[in-house]
Amino acid sequence: MLGQVTVEALTKTYLTRQRQGLFKSTEKAVPALRGVSLEIRPGELFGLLGPNGAGKTTLIKCLTTLLLPTGGRAWINGHELTQADNAIRATTGCMLMGERGLYWKLTARENLVFFGALYHLDPAARRRRADELIEQLGLGEIADRAVESYSSGQRMKLAFAKALINDAPLLILDEPTNTLDVPSARELRAVVRDLNQQGKTVIYTTHIMAEAETLCDRVAIVDHGEVLALGTVPELKASLRREAVVKVEGVISTKATHAVEQLPGVSNVATTLNGHTTLTVVSQETHAALLPRLIETLTAHQAVIQKIAPEEPTLEDVFIARTGRTLADDTRVK
Amino acid sequence: MTTTLPGRPTLSQNLSAALAEAQLRFTNISRYPGQLLTNIVIPIVFAAMPILLGRATGGASAEANFAANTGSGNFVGYLLIGSCVFQFVSSTFFLVANWLRFEQETGTLEAVYLTPTSSATLLGGVVLYSTVRSLLPALIAYVVGCLVFGLNPLDGNLALALVFIAAGLIPLAGMSMLFGAVVLRVKEANALLNLMQWVVSFLMGIFFPVAVMPPLLQFVAWLFPPTWMTNGVRSALLGVGYFFGAWYLDLAVLWVFMFLAPLLGWWVFRRTEQGIQRNEGVGQF
Ligand SMILES: Nc1ncnc2c1ncn2[C@@H]1O[C@H](COP(=O)(O)OP(=O)(O)OP(=O)(O)O)[C@@H](O)[C@H]1O
Numbered sequence: 001m002l003g004q005v006t007v008e009a010l011t012k013t014y015l016t017r018q019r020q021g022l023f024k025s026t027e028k029a030v031p032a033l034r035g036v037s038l039e040i041r042p043g044e045l046f047g048l049l050g051p052n053g054a055g056k057t058t059l060i061k062c063l064t065t066l067l068l069p070t071g072g073r074a075w076i077n078g079h080e081l082t083q084a085d086n087a088i089r090a091t092t093g094c095m096l097m098g099e100r101g102l103y104w105k106l107t108a109r110e111n112l113v114f115f116g117a118l119y120h121l122d123p124a125a126r127r128r129r130a131d132e133l134i135e136q137l138g139l140g141e142i143a144d145r146a147v148e149s150y151s152s153g154q155r156m157k158l159a160f161a162k163a164l165i166n167d168a169p170l171l172i173l174d175e176p177t178n179t180l181d182v183p184s185a186r187e188l189r190a191v192v193r194d195l196n197q198q199g200k201t202v203i204y205t206t207h208i209m210a211e212a213e214t215l216c217d218r219v220a221i222v223d224h225g226e227v228l229a230l231g232t233v234p235e236l237k238a239s240l241r242r243e244a245v246v247k248v249e250g251v252i253s254t255k256a257t258h259a260v261e262q263l264p265g266v267s268n269v270a271t272t273l274n275g276h277t278t279l280t281v282v283s284q285e286t287h288a289a290l291l292p293r294l295i296e297t298l299t300a301h302q303a304v305i306q307k308i309a310p311e312e313p314t315l316e317d318v319f320i321a322r323t324g325r326t327l328a329d330d331t332r333v334k
Numbered sequence: 335m336t337t338t339l340p341g342r343p344t345l346s347q348n349l350s351a352a353l354a355e356a357q358l359r360f361t362n363i364s365r366y367p368g369q370l371l372t373n374i375v376i377p378i379v380f381a382a383m384p385i386l387l388g389r390a391t392g393g394a395s396a397e398a399n400f401a402a403n404t405g406s407g408n409f410v411g412y413l414l415i416g417s418c419v420f421q422f423v424s425s426t427f428f429l430v431a432n433w434l435r436f437e438q439e440t441g442t443l444e445a446v447y448l449t450p451t452s453s454a455t456l457l458g459g460v461v462l463y464s465t466v467r468s469l470l471p472a473l474i475a476y477v478v479g480c481l482v483f484g485l486n487p488l489d490g491n492l493a494l495a496l497v498f499i500a501a502g503l504i505p506l507a508g509m510s511m512l513f514g515a516v517v518l519r520v521k522e523a524n525a526l527l528n529l530m531q532w533v534v535s536f537l538m539g540i541f542f543p544v545a546v547m548p549p550l551l552q553f554v555a556w557l558f559p560p561t562w563m564t565n566g567v568r569s570a571l572l573g574v575g576y577f578f579g580a581w582y583l584d585l586a587v588l589w590v591f592m593f594l595a596p597l598l599g600w601w602v603f604r605r606t607e608q609g610i611q612r613n614e615g616v617g618q619f
């Protein structure tokens with residue numbers, strides 16, 4: 001059976017003008033998707049995890065018919081992309097640009113009723129659905145105030161409500177917890193989980209590893225427009241099972257870092273700097289074999305170790321093992 | 335059991351969506367109440383300048399001079415009509431562009447493109463809104479202007495004047511789509527709008543008869559539907575004379591535009607829309 005969403009070798013290349021002075025400009029091709037293939041099953045909560053510029057939003061815009069892919073094919077809710085775009089739009093709920101995409105001079109209720117009309121709900125159904133969503137997301141107190149008077153988090157909630165207006169079987173959310181504080185983000189994830197349990201298929205985009213890890217059934221790790229790894233969270237971690245990951249914090253020189261990279265078995269060393277240095281060392285050897293050698297090498301290079309601990313692999317480690325970068329790195333094509 | 339293909343809306347669903355779009359625009363504008371008042375005052379002030387100039391420079395023979403060139407000695411009515419029709423023409427001409435620019439900047443353009451409502455339906459709603467929104471202030475401005483300058487607003491054939499306005503509206507909406515397509519592509523409106531505002535007012539003969547233009551410009555002006563509309567309204571109200579001698583011949587010309595302009599406008603708009611979908615999408619602004 002076809003999945004809820006099936007994507008086959010989808011590519012998307014943007015053409016942009018590169019300014020070279022006042023009157024001269026040349027065309028530049030920016031490949032944002034380089035052959036993405038996925039299958040998302042009905043009822044699945046599917047995560048798209050990737051750093052800034054990975055191509056997540058581009059993929060979503062292609063799947064929601066906003067962009068025409070450059071190549072490849074896709075089926076959404078049983079309709080082929082570019083063949084039945086209206087049917088795809090009617091059967092998909094999408095939260096795309098966060099707080100943008102709302103009419104700020106209108107109230108939450110007016111916004112929801114308006115979008116209900118564009119999804120062809122009849123007038124009574126629009127109002128009923130708007131009431132339901134206002135209730136469900138706790139927007140009651142602000143529902144009849146202009147959106148411009150909302151806090152950023154309240155606007156995000158309304159944008160989320162807007163994605164639910166047509167009660168579609170497929171929900172596509174592009175970084176829906178951006179700008180939300182921790183409790184609000186947790187609350188929103190709980191609603192997403194509920195909706196998923198009621199049978200909705202969800203595509204959830206994020207660059208936050210923990211979010212994908214706690215929420216999603218399966219995760220596709222995307223980078224530079226390609227799917228690097230795809231599976232359930234335990235599967236993805238298991239793919240690192242034979243690799244040891246050790247995190248070291250302290251004052252560590254570049255020389256020391258280079259020395260660690262030369263250690264036998266070490267396949268990757270990622271560095272983050274925030275006051276002091278944090279090394280994430282991935283090795284093919286066991287923790288027991290790696291730890292003593294690591295400490296020895298670092299101290300031999302005058303590093304000050306403040307904290308050192310073997311780590312249970314996280315999705316971030318999967319990403320690091322595949323790319324040599326952390327999720328926080330910006331990978332946008334320049 | 336009946337099954338409807340999702341996303342294939344019925345006619346009444348389309349109408350309902352178009353009405354919702356029109357209603358949204360009205361609700362939105364009602365939150366900027368100053369604008370309506372401005373739209374009523376501006377055409378009167380705009381007409382007052384040449385009217386006062388005419389009174390100052392024309393002297394005793396002003397009306398006779400004017401009648402020799404235009405066919406009517408009532409230069410006050412002539413200028414006031416020009417100014418009010420221009421107000422209507424310019425807001426209709428720029429309506430698609432303004433709508434798109436507004437929605438691009440707020441990010442709502444992408445949001446409405448996510449829904450199964452087609453841009454044709456949305457445009458229908460926007461045209462409906464804009465017609466009421468620009469016709470009403472233009473009419474009020476005309477009546478108030480007449481009273482201010484001591485004319486009887488009920489003089490002349492009002493019904494025929496309205497027919498010319500209605501017939502002119504449709505080609506205008508088509509041209510509006512052409513201009514909208516430009517904005518959709520270049521993502522800029524203000525500079526273009528300023529320039530076009532002058533071109534439109536000049537071509538349609540806001541304060542002077544087309545007959546006094548150089549021949550080449552006259553030819554361009556005749557290809558411009560609002561020229562026929564302005565002259566039709568002036569002829570109906572003041573009797574300045576139709577281009578082809580009879581009202582129904584001039585109206586027939588507008589009818590031709592009525593079919594050609596929307597077809598051309600829609601074709602160009604769709605092509606632009608598809609070109610953008612093929613590249614960066616409507617979300618860029
Ligand atoms: N309109 C555009 N024109 C040219 N390049 C673009 C355009 N939109 C996106 N890109 C490029 O395509 C790549 C993918 O961008 P995209 O927005 O899909 O990434 P993302 O994974 O959603 O990132 P983020 O986490 O920052 O939202 C980036 O390199 C970006 O610079």
Ligand SMILES: [Mg+2]
Pocket residue numbers: 056057058174
């Ligand atoms: Mg994005």
